[in-house]
Amino acid sequence: MGQKIAGTAYVKVDGAQLTISGGGEAPLMDKKRETVSPGFYKEEELAPYLKMTALHTPDFPHKALTQGTDMTVTFEFNNGKVYVLSGAYLVGEPASKADDGTLDLQFDGVKGVWQ
Template identity: 75%
Template sequence: MGQKVAGTAYIKVDGMQLTVTGGAEAPLSDKKRETVYPGFFKEEPLAPYLKMTVLHTPDLTIKTLTEGKDMTITCEFNNGKVYVLSGAYMVDEPVSKGDDGSIELQFDGIKGVWQ
């Protein structure tokens, strides 16, 4: 029997529903490990984040996205898993693409929790 593990993600930024065209991406861990010698590793903190591609719809409030500094972002993946990013703010340089109406967004935050 097959199980659905992928598909549409549902994302809300401070209650505003975004129309997601592609997938969404969230880290599984809050740390990054790197091997320095077989059996030995170093560990660094990894900032929690959410990446996604959304449509630039007429009801998309750009000001909320660009000026928010303490947002709560909820991402519900189609497999039923939910990731909540708190203390979120937009990073990088998002642009609206005229050819397909999409915007690639990345939000970093203070805390990311899988529920």
């Protein structure tokens, strides 16, 4: 029997639901490892983050997202996995695209937890 692993995702930012068109991404680890020599590696901390492509709907919480510096972002993947990012804030230069009405968003935060 097949199992559903992709499809519609659900994102809430401080309780406000965003409409997502795709491109959801969350890190599996809180560290970045790099091999120095076979069997030896170095490790750096990786900032927890969430990336997504959202639709710029009429009720899009523009002010709350651009001014928020301690938000909770919950991303529910269609396979049932949930990633919660706390202490979150928008990073980069998010911009609304007129041709398809989307926004590429990246939230970095203090702590990311898979549930």
